Amino acid sequence: MSKIALRNVWFQLHKWIGLLLAILIIPLSLSGAVLVWDEAVDHVLNPARYATTGTTTLDPQRYVAAARGALNPGERIASLALPERDGPVQVTAITPPDPARRGPPLRTTVYLDPPTAKILAVGTSARGVLRVLHNLHGNLLVPGVGRQIVGWIGVAMLLSSVSGLWLWWPTVGRWARGLRWRRHRNTDTNLHHLFGFWIALPLFMLSLTGVWIAFPQVFAGIGGGGTGPGARGPGGPGARPLVLERPSLPLDAVLSRAGSVTPGNIARVEWPTDRKPEWKVQFAGSTPAAVTVTVAVDDATGRVKPARPERETLARTMRRLHDGTRMGFAWQLLVFLGGILPAVLAVTGIIMWWRARGWKAALKAKQRARVAA
Template identity: 20%
Template structure:
């Protein structure tokens, strides 16, 4: 060992514990940033695209979505029949009545080549105005990238892992931002963007914007996690419960209502995804207790109800404009009326017997538990829906801050890396870190709350201390 190395080790050993912990957190922040930055940029850009889906849809599909109002709306069954005649080999899966007098109706169909199309129908004339591939348009692709990076379950897990590591970045970044000595406004609360020192410019831009955006970004991450595949599914199973009496004398299937939310299409609220799908009684005239005054009057026993009956019932039950009707998948399947409006307090999910027209399940905001209510409210705000344009603007600001943090973080690393070496130049690992109570507590909390990030954090720490620190070649590259 050289005299320089001996002196360096001696200085590290003499380093105060607070400094060693600071450099440990900095190292975590650095490695977390390397993994998260590319994914956060992807999530932010695709999130912005989907955030403005209403405006983009209206601009891109104006001819299909808007019609000239008239006095008489033709029957809903006839609107669907026109689509069935035009697409004889396709299967109708969902119908959405026009949300306003100047809007077209939408009929979702599944084609033989496994496409899902939204066919737009003029509700006054029955004329087909056009179609939209629900899995192959700008907003749909943005949402699919946002949710699973276009690579299925693996992408879903990577998005979840990146989101959880994003929380690690926020916590560690807030610790690194907090002044260790004297609080100064410049560089702490006000970025020195006028500085000629490029490293000061980018450091302040990164640190100060991160401080002001920490709550918004934290909200984005936490409100998005319930929709992830591992943590979100587990969270839903633990938090979504409904009274047993809701199912008195109602036959249930093993399928869950969440199956309607396939391929990224939002059909039913998150709060009802764990709700069992009831079955239609094939006799067509059985009476179920607890469902008085929920059937459609005047339907002969044994006769199936039609779409006109279902839409009339949905309106009578107070479903808000924009509700959709999902068609039965089998002989014992049910019609599902679902409303996913901007205000989650107006959400409605109805499962209706396809033969008798009886409402087998009627789930609304007041039936949700505290956690599902919080998730639904968070989702509505996350998507920019709850309080209109100002909500969209707020979420846009949050996404832009994430982009700014990602870009500035990458620039800061590029500025401090060793030139022409290819090394990462991570903050050096402090020697002889003995105060492990705080890091262990952080790992424990994160591991319990977010198992994927806890597991990955343990793996990273073991690699850092058992592999990278002991193999000279790797130590030079990663340090």
Template identity: 25%
Template sequence: MRPILVRLHRWFGIGTALFLFVSGLTGAVIAWNQELDAALNPGFFYARSPAPALSSLELANRVEAADPRVHVTYLPLGVVPGRTLLMRVEGRLDPATGQPYTLGFNQIAVDPATGIIRGRRDWGALSLRRLNLMPFLYQFHYTLYLPITGSGIAIGVWLLGVVAIVWLFDSVIALVLAFPSLRTWRKSFAFRVRRGGYALVFDLHRSGGVWVWGLLGVIAVTSISMNLERPVMRPVVSIFSRLTPGPETNPELLAPHPASAKPLSRERIVELASATGHRMKLNAEPGATFEIASLNLYGVGYFKPGGDYADGSPGNAWLYWDARTGHEVGGAVPGRGTAGDTFMQAQFSLHSGRIFGLPGRILVSFMGVMVALLSATGLVIWFKKLMARRSAAQRVKTVRPAVLR
């Protein structure tokens, strides 16, 4: 049995090593995405005016009035003192062509006191410019910038999801192989530092993996959830616990609306969200709103200004409304719902380490480096053994003619 497991571990490792190396290093960096982005681009993130901030809803209206091509799709409702307000935008439909206007940007930084746009960028663009570097790394981490097929399949997202599945199975195999004999279990936790060389490389791979094995499993499982939530993770979790359907499956959203029906204003949605939050006794006021026009959907998150990443918790509460009727069509509130709902709600916070606040993020950065280290040492071990096998085979070929003579 062990030879079979060794072979599986070898080929699973070779097949996933490069992807895991890249994902590990980028993950270690983007654990500090906001801080690094702000440090690299202070003019984009920090406001210059000391005057009191206007309301976010008023600022969004001013942005859209100043450029009728622009439609604000994500709007933080609270302002962090000294910071700009970062809005996500998209082009409205051009009446002449029936297609969205090409803006050249999808995120803007607005001075909350004046409404002046301090910066624009295309978040997620394939660019290494300082303004685009952190969004580039963030998106590269889970898409590899591979294309989306005509049928809407994101090749990179699927590929890394499959890599995570293989990695999860390979981690179990690796743990079995790390303990060839229970009598010598201590060796599987030791590092031959003084000996150095190949022995240390081997121990970094085997013993290093053993020490962090549980955390590797968490990262692998949450990676599957991040990339393959609907096709893989939700069906698996639903075997053990009922899952509340997402808002996009609500039949009301799919029902045809009269041509004259217009989306409700952001102001009205925020009013509904505030009233609903009080009724549900949520622990925060509405913190952001987003709109998906193609689904006739508004979403509202509940968190304090700057708390969109929900540090120190399993996530923020999000509720959803039909943009045409104002009817509530779904929601996700951490800690409420089924066990499966709670598990799914915590996936991002677990994957990013933010569920444990600052210590969790430090740990995730460390684990990103460890994933890269385990991948690199695995390739070194494989290559050394490959060279040894080839050398042995060459010696056999040399000896055989000599014996015949």
């Protein structure tokens, strides 16, 4: 195949991926860009959750007792998170899975004022702007097969980023010619060329990590920690861990035993589940690289395991690369642009295609007029 023929193949592939998937790529990309700053967005949308009166914290049992009064019957407390700086205390509860409902169990989060244990707000995973954006980005609001659709869109975006970089490369002269602004007389085309070049590698990374998240079972054997819909556990294929309704140990005993091994300020407590009946207590001062230091307390025997660093799996690293969690401002900005610019590329690509249809139709009309004459 000649160089020109190969370039034409890449062009057709790039064009039709953009045209056929533009209506999906735009909302998928923009929702991902917003979710990079989900905490800041939540501050704007729900200011009552963060209307704290100070940073002094109380006995964790006070928060749990206060939160129980705001929960519905059947909801089981799954975690308690104390603020790192000036945020609220968060107590999260999970509703037991409903066989008639697809998807993960519903979560209710109670936000409390640290110095007073006063309830500031109650949020649920069933509604809210951010929940809609998470569902839009994760499954296009299509239960069941939506995540697989998003995964295949990611595969298409991988091909689009590779083909776009190939098409950006100048056919004559040095590669630096491609960095010029005036490669074309139309502004939208110049934007498409330049934005496409600068976002090609970040887009490739975001697409790859997105595919990894959508199809975890495909990568389950790489780096460990990859689990997917087919994961097996005591509850059978695809079963999710269920928080114990009545743990054997009370919270104060758990905290006392954990504190005897690792003294310090408590940052987070996770309740035991049927799959792993042990409490996890995280202490403040853990390093992001480690990622955390926790103490595990067996719910049945009360046996305490020494503090240990929890090495994150490759699957978790891929997710952090994708959403920017604990990756620093520079990386989060890159991920944000990786969400904004594909939407710009989709729009400019459609404009370029539509304009090309116009001049091709005009050219054919002139040719027919010449033949008729």
